[in-house]
Amino acid sequence: MAAHRTPAHRKPRQRPLTGPAARTAATLALAGAATAGSVTGAGAAPAEPATPSAAQVRAKVDRLYHDAEVATEKYNGAKEKAAAATRSVDALTEEAARRTGRLNTARNALGSLATAQYRTGTLDPAVQLALSSDPDSYLERAAYLDRAGDRQRGVLNGIRRQVSRIAEVKKRADRETAKLAARRAELHEHRTAIRTRLADARELLATLTADERAAYERHADDRHGGGPAHADRSTGRAVAAAPNGRAAQAIAFARGAIGKPYVWGATGPDAFDCSGLTQAAWRAAGVGLPRTTYTQINAGQRVPRSQLAPGDLVFFYSGISHVGLYIGGGQMIHAPRPGAPVRVAPIDQMPFAGATRVA
Known part of the structure; x- marks a missing residue:
């Protein structure tokens, strides 16, 4: 009987892999896919960065x-803190100079006393010690004071106090000087x-066309109140009566500042930043x-938006980073x-x- 043959066009049935063989095959397949992916990625050109739209630049x-x-x-x-630290350092320096002058006066008086004692051969060891160029040694050995007479004791105690106080003042001055250095570093950082x-803002604006820059300025003007409006908006006249004379004076000052440039850190009279303007306006009113x-x-009484009156300070953004002077009718000068x-x-807006x- 002839052996049974499988037809040529039919492939033998593959038995499914199980156990360790299946896991090995899966691992090889994944490795092959990863290799293929890395080759494909290596050959692909990097995507060109998308050019931001004018709206994205404006934002x-x-x-x-x-x-x-x-x-x-x-x-x-x-x-402001650096200025305060500078004033403190200057005051401490002046205090140290005054105390040093008093110390020198006391030492001169003691020197006169010592001269008289020397002539009579009775120079007290405590006097010798106080006239030493090493005051620390004098303070450490202050027990010699007990050997001085009444007059000497008073002069020596005065010297001791002055030396001690000068040392304290110098320590305070050192601390204030360190604070000042920190404030100056903070100033530089900001x-x-x-x-x-x-x-960066100027560089971004330079990427826009002239028409796009003009559109941005119109957008900024509308958002900040520079667009077309009634006369009250352009002149800054309060559209409601100020509650008192001081508020009226502050508004009058702010109205006079309309058109002056914004310069960061400026408090007038020729330029202002936002808080510099409100500070100057209320200073003109005596506040x-x-x-x-x-x-x-935090410089006055908080008021809800529904109860705003001309002269109130109005603040914006979660970090309280902008301020204006309210003039009524939903308007402010800023x-x-x-x-x-x-x-x-x-x-x-x-x-x-x-x-x-404020008042």
Whole structure:
């Protein structure tokens, strides 16, 4: 009987792999796929970065200007603290000089006493010690005071107090000098941040066409209140009666500043940043405000938006990074940003954060 043959066109049935053989086959398949993928990836050209649209550029410029304003308020705060530290160091230096003068006077008096004692051959060891060029040694061995007479004791005790106080003053001066160095480093950091963000904003604006830049400026003007409006917006006249004379004076000052440029860190009279304008306006009314937005918001009585009155300070953004002077009718006078002068603007064009009534 002839052996049974499998037809040539039919392949033998493959038995499925199981156990270790199946796992090995799967591992080899995955490795092959990974190798193929890496070869394909190595050969593929990198994707060209997409050119940002004009709208994306405008949005990024807005963020950079906002970040610069945040850094400006931090710079203003650090500058105020640096000024205070400088005044403290100067005062301590003057105090140390005064005390050193008193010490020298006392040492001269003691020297006269010592001269008289020397002539009589009775120079006290305590006097010799006090006249030493090493006051620390004198303080350590102050027990010699007990051997001095009444007059000597008073002079020597005075010298001891002056030496001790001069040492204390110098320690305080050293601490204040360290604070001043830290404030100056902080100033440098914030100044660099401001300049970097403004430079980045200018560089981005330069990528736009002239028409696109003009459209951005129109957009910024509308958002910050520089667009067409009724006479009250352009002149800054309060559209509601000020509650008192001081508020009226502050508004009058701010109205007189309309058109002056925004310059970060400026408090007038020729240029302002946002908190510099409100500080100067209320200073003209005889009221002192702190320098920064985040300190000005606590400089008076908080009022809800529904109860705003002309002269109130209105604040914006979650970090309290912008401030304006309310003039009624939903309008304020403020210094918006670099390139945008002091102007009247609606308060609903920025995220409202709170309001404060100064007086």
